[in-house]
Every structure is written in structure tokens, then in C-alpha cells.
Amino acid sequence: xxxxxxxxxxxxxxxxxxxxxxxxxxxxxxxxxxxxxxxxxxxxxxxxxxxxxxxxxxxxxxxxxxxxxxxxxxxxxxxxxxxxxxxxxxxxxxxxxxxxxxxxxxxxxxxxxxxxxxxxxxxxxxxxxxxxxxxxxxxxxxxxxxxxxxxxxxxxxxxxxxxxxxxxxxxxxxxxxxxxxxxxxxxxxxxxxxxxxxxxxxxxxxxxxxxxxxxxxxxxxxxxxxxxxxxxxxxxxxxxxxxxxxxxxxxxxxxxxxxxxxxxxxxxxxxxxxxxxxxxxxxxxxxxxxxxxxxxxxxxxxxxxxxxxxxxxxxxxxxxxxxxxxxxxxxxxxxx
Numbered sequence: 001x002x003x004x005x006x007x008x009x010x011x012x013x014x015x016x017x018x019x020x021x022x023x024x025x026x027x028x029x030x031x032x033x034x035x036x037x038x039x040x041x042x043x044x045x046x047x048x049x050x051x052x053x054x055x056x057x058x059x060x061x062x063x064x065x066x067x068x069x070x071x072x073x074x075x076x077x078x079x080x081x082x083x084x085x086x087x088x089x090x091x092x093x094x095x096x097x098x099x100x101x102x103x104x105x106x107x108x109x110x111x112x113x114x115x116x117x118x119x120x121x122x123x124x125x126x127x128x129x130x131x132x133x134x135x136x137x138x139x140x141x142x143x144x145x146x147x148x149x150x151x152x153x154x155x156x157x158x159x160x161x162x163x164x165x166x167x168x169x170x171x172x173x174x175x176x177x178x179x180x181x182x183x184x185x186x187x188x189x190x191x192x193x194x195x196x197x198x199x200x201x202x203x204x205x206x207x208x209x210x211x212x213x214x215x216x217x218x219x220x221x222x223x224x225x226x227x228x229x230x231x232x233x234x235x236x237x238x239x240x241x242x243x244x245x246x247x248x249x250x251x252x253x254x255x256x257x258x259x260x261x262x263x264x265x266x267x268x269x270x271x272x273x274x275x276x277x278x279x280x281x282x283x284x285x286x287x288x289x290x291x292x293x294x295x296x297x298x299x300x301x302x303x304x305x306x307x308x309x310x311x312x313x314x315x316x317x318x319x320x321x322x323x324x325x326x327x328x329x330x331x332x333x334x335x336x
Contacts, residue, residue, distance in 0.1 A: 002038045002294055003031065006287045008045030014052040038221075039063040042286055064217045068280060069196060070210035072217030083227025089325050090232055094158045098324060102248070102331055103158055103234040104150055107169040109252035109333025111147040114176040115140050116336065117255045121183045121263075132182065139179040146172035158234055165235060169251075180263075188266055201279050203271050204262065210281055211258040211293055212250070218297070218311070219249045222318035228325075249317060252334040256301070257310060261292045301336050 003019065005012065011022040019036060021029040033055055041063060048063075053076070056063065062077040093099035122136035149168050155161035177193040184190055194200035196209040223230050223245055233244025235251065265271045275285035297311040308316075317334050324331035 001031070001035050002040055003029075003036050004040045004042065004287070004290060004294070005046045006042045006283065006290070008043050010046045011049070012039075012046065012052055013049040014055050017055070019052065019055070033059050033061070036061055040290070041065045042068075042290060043283070062221055064221065066214065066217065068286070070213035070286070071196075072213065072220060075217070075221065077221075086227050086322055086326060087229050087232075090229055093325050094232070094234065097156055098327065099158045099234050100155050100161050102321065102324060103161060103165055104153060105331050105333040106235040106248045106251045107165045108147050108150045109335055110169065110254060111143060111150065111172045112333070112335045113252065113255035114172060115143045115147065117259060117263075118143065118176060118179045118183070121179075125183070129186075136179055136183060139175060139182075142175050143172050143179075146175070162235070162237065169235075180259075184263065184266055187269075188272065199279065201276075203273055203276050204266070206276055206279065206281060207262050207265075207271055207285075207289060208258060210286065211261060211289055212254065214290065214293055215253060215258055216243075216246055216250055218314060219253070219318070220246045222315050223249060223321075225315070226318045226322045228318070228322055245321075249314075249321070252317065253310070253314060256334070256336050257293070257296050261289070261296050265289075265292065303334055303336060304332065 003012075003021075005021075007023070009023065010028075013020050013022065014033075017033055019029075019031050019033055020027055039056065039061060056076075057078045060078060062075055064072055065074045065076075067073050093102070118136060119140045122133045122140060125133040125136065146168050150165060153161050153164050153168075173193070181190045181192065188204065189202075190204050191200075191202055193208075194202075194205045196213070200206055200209070220230055220243060223243075228245060230243035230246050231240065232238060233246075233248045236242070236244040236247040238244050262271065270288065275282055275288075281289070297314075298309045300307050300309055301313070303313055306316075313334055320329065320331050323329045
């Protein structure tokens with residue numbers, strides 16, 4: 001269970017192994033520490049007792065602090081054991097074919113998940129709007145072709161292939177978002193995909209960017225749990241300002257988690273202009289989206305013949321990156 005702090009003025013403490021949340025000195029929540037696996041802070045102005053922090057450290061329960069835009073800005077957790085050999089091999093992998101395989105896998109996973117999601121949207125409209133369904137099916141063919149093009153890319157190190165992979169991935173994304181705009185046009189206007197640095201003003205892009213950032217925090221924790229360097233990526237270029245490996249891993253989970261949440265909420269008429277103010281989500285909207293996100297993470301899906309909650313698949317994919325780097329297994333992208 002996740003403990004989500006989304007209101008200023010709360011105080012979170014502990015007594016007798018229980019995590020207790022107070023509001024204006026009144027107890028509003030009490031839960032045993034054994035039931036909590038993550039504390040997520042989505043607001044300013046909340047306070048934590050030092051006794052609580054010690055308790056969380058003892059039970060290896062991290063706290064992630066997010067900005068109002070959903071960007072992970074800090075995490076509180078205990079010291080982790082060293083993983084020198086793994087990190088050495090991680091850096092070396094960028095100059096070897098196993099690094100190329102990872103870069104291709106991350107991009108292919110994203111493209112095929114885009115294909116699968118848009119294909120399901122086409123299928124769902126085959127009777128209600130056959131013309132739209134036909135158009136969406138044609139778009140999915142183009143996306144599928146892009147995944148095949150990724151496989152054809154060849155090179156002996158990441159720098160040989162990185163630009164070509166990113167170009168194909170970007171073209172597939174352009175086609176995908178054009179298809180999405182068509183698919184939801186009868187419900188809401190979508191101006192096209194805009195990232196956070198482009199300062200979008202529409203509720204769809206703002207919601208997508210918020211949950212993508214939340215998901216990045218999830219991937220970041222799991223990457224560090226397995227001893228990997230979050231800033232040494234394969235598909236994305238290394239940068240001291242951006243955790244490239246986190247951005248690599250998140251690609252496989254954008255559509256199965258965030259896109260499905262946002263599109264579902266659009267059809268439920270829960271996402272519109274009323275959820276934003278000054279180009280950012282209102283507090284209630286952030287909580288609404290986060291609740292849907294947490295529910296989706298706990299949803300079981302089957303991958304590699306294992307039916308598990310999606311949050312467990314994120315954990316296992318992080319471990320599989322490490323196993324691939326150590327040459328103990330071949331990495332397969334998460335595709336559902």
C-alpha cells in the first residue's frame with residue numbers, strides 16, 4: 001500500500017510501529033508499517049517526525065517528493081550496498097553489442113506498446129465508427145513498420161546506433177499521437193503531443209506530463225534498488241540533468257500505464273479544462289490522477305508467462321537490465 005501525502009499542514013509520525021497521520025492535531029489515518037511500501041509526497045507543507053523517518057529506514061520504505069508538476073525532486077532512503085562490478089559493466093556495455101541490444105529493446109518496446117494500444121482503440125470502434133476504425137488500423141500498420149525498422153539497425157556500440165534509433169522512435173511517436181488525436185476527436189480536442197518544457201496549456205498534455213513524471217520516480221527507485229547508475233543510459237544520451245537509464249526504462253511503460261489511464265479518464269469525462277488552473281493541475285486533479293495511477297500499478301498483466309501487478313513488472317524489468325548487463329540473460333522489452 002502507498003501512503004500519499006497530498007495536503008499541506010499534515011503531520012506524519014509514529015507510535016508503537018504504527019504510521020499515524022495528523023491534521024490539526026487530530027488523527028486522520030493510522031496504518032501498520034508492514035502495510036506500507038512507499039510514501040509519496042505530492043504537496044508542500046507536510047511534516048515528518050524523525051522517529052517516523054527512522055522507522056521507514058529500518059523497513060526500507062522510501063519517500064519520494066514530487067513537484068506540483070509531478071517531477072520527482074528527491075527521494076529519502078537508506079544507504080544501499082555497493083555494486084561496483086555491475087556499474088563497471090554498465091559503463092562498458094555502452095561500447096558493446098549488449099548495449100546496442102538494450103537501446104533497441106527500449107525503443108521497440110515503446111513502439112509496439114503504441115501499436116497495441118492504438119490497435120485496441122481501432123478494434124473498439126469497428127462497429128460504432130467503422131470509417132474511423134479503418135483509419136486507425138492503417139496508422140497501426142505504419143507504427144508496426146517502425147518497430148521492424150528498429151530491428152534492422154546494426155552497430156557495435158551505442159554511439160553507432162543511438163541517433164538512428166531515436167529518429168525512428170520519434171517518427172513512430174508522431175504517427176501514434178496523430179492516431180490518438182483522431183481516436184478521441186469525438187470526445188475532446190487534442191492539439192497534439194507537447195512535452196512539459198513546451199509549456200502546454202491543454203488538460204490532456206498536462207495530465208500526461210504529470211503522470212509520466214510520477215512514473216519516472218517509480219522507475220528511478222527500481223533502477224537504484226538493483227544497483228544500476230540511473231544516469232548512464234543506452235537509448236537516451238547521458239546528461240547530468242536527466243537520468244538517462246530512467247528515461248530508457250520508462251519508455252516501455254508509458255502506454256500500458258499512463259496513456260491508458262488518461263484516455264480512459266477522457267472517455268469518462270474526468271479530464272477537461274476544469275482540472276487545470278494557470279497551466280497546471282489543481283490539487284484535487286493531481287490526487288485523482290495519482291489514485292488512478294496507483295490502481296493501474298496494482299493491476300495484474302501477463303508478461304513472459306507471469307501474471308503480476310504492473311509495479312512488479314517494473315521491478316523485474318529493472319533487474320533484467322542488470323542481468324543482461326552481467327550477461328546472465330537476454331533482455332526482452334515489456335510489451336502488453
